[in-house]
Amino acid sequence: MSHRSTSPASEGTVELRPHTAASLEPLLRWKNDAEIQRLSDGGTQAYSRERIAATLERWMRPSEDIVHLAICLAGRAEPIGFLHLALIERAHRRCRLGIVIGEKDLWGRGYGHQAVVRAVGHAFDVLGLERITAEVLADNPRSARMLEGAGFVREGVMRESVHLDGRRVDELVYGLLRHEWRGRGV
Numbered sequence: 001m002s003h004r005s006t007s008p009a010s011e012g013t014v015e016l017r018p019h020t021a022a023s024l025e026p027l028l029r030w031k032n033d034a035e036i037q038r039l040s041d042g043g044t045q046a047y048s049r050e051r052i053a054a055t056l057e058r059w060m061r062p063s064e065d066i067v068h069l070a071i072c073l074a075g076r077a078e079p080i081g082f083l084h085l086a087l088i089e090r091a092h093r094r095c096r097l098g099i100v101i102g103e104k105d106l107w108g109r110g111y112g113h114q115a116v117v118r119a120v121g122h123a124f125d126v127l128g129l130e131r132i133t134a135e136v137l138a139d140n141p142r143s144a145r146m147l148e149g150a151g152f153v154r155e156g157v158m159r160e161s162v163h164l165d166g167r168r169v170d171e172l173v174y175g176l177l178r179h180e181w182r183g184r185g186v
Helices: 021-031 034-040 051-060 111-126 141-149 178-184
Strands: 014-017 067-073 082-088 094-101 131-137 153-164 165-176
Touching: 014 111, 014 141, 021 034, 021 051, 021 141, 034 094, 051 153, 067 111, 082 111, 094 111, 094 178, 111 178, 131 141, 131 153, 141 165, 165 178
Parallel strands: 094 131
Antiparallel strands: 014 067, 067 082, 082 094, 131 165, 153 165
């Protein structure tokens, strides 16, 4: 995926690849990290090795309605995160983006931005989609800024959408249209 990134991280450092067996240990670690769980889906639970292995096996199978990719740094086999283009609706030419940078020591370095830019390019140029949406917990401003930096527009709020730590939390809804992407010059 060849779109130019405007992130502070050096050009070309992030690669999106199909998952391999190298994803198992990082996924097990990230899926059992309470902070990552809280920021990504609001829930906290324990995941067994067997459950993560089954999830990874499913992620490695081709599908018409979802693309699962490992976020890797060039020259490294083990991923630093993962993303998906989910709920792909060919008739409406749209999908939903989800992303996790699992290696917390790499947060804030622009790798998520680069991964999103590459995934958006794939969704529009390869899959031929016209719209991408993403949801972010309202108390995760870092993810909201990342989406906005990649060209997503905040379209609304799903009020009190998630139950988190004994309280209801809003989700912010973001969208990006193909013609907006083209106009950015990325």
